[in-house]
Amino acid sequence: MKSLESFIIALFIFFTIFYISAAGYREENTVPDLVVPRYEKDSFLVNQPPCVELHNCIEKYSEEYEIPKNIAYGVAFSETRYKGPTHWDYSHDKSSDAGALGPMQIMYSTAKGLFPDKTFSREHLKTDIDFNVHCSMKLLRKLYNKYSNWKIVLGAYNTGTPCINGYAHKVFSYKL
DSSP states (O other): OOOHHHHHHHHHHHHHHHHHHHHHHHHHHOOOOOOOOOOOOOOSSSOHHHHHHHHHHHHHHHTTTTTHHHHHHHHHHHOOOOOOTTTTTTOOOOOOOOOOTTTTTTTTTHHHHHHHOOOOHHHHHHHHHHHHHHHHHHHHHHHHHHOHHHHHHHHHHHSOOOOOOOOHHHHHTTOO
């Protein structure tokens, strides 16, 4: 399944480059010099669909904070039903009744605690996928450093208090 997702992403990038190249040819009757973007861990293509952007951000920050992939993707699925980089109708800008925001459902007060010197609004936390995922992965790392048990960490992520609940079991056993 992961190789199929990688193939689809590569195909998307290829057709984007082809379209840009063809558009330049039609306008100028010559093929412009084409700079092919290289994948680098810290750089992403601009104007990605939310499903692709969320995938790239989870990959980036789970690696940076050493969060197991099944945990990171399990949180995204449990919080907003994210199904991967080919989930084309995915909507990331969600809010919960409790006030949790964005793709990883982060509380505004939690984000302020993680980034006390950063100025941002609730709307920014809700709509900025990169920042939202960064908060989530940083929180998961902070909780793991404190409790050293992923199930307790996931219960704390879900409820704010260290516990092992149904959410923790479900996310912990999430299969990629």
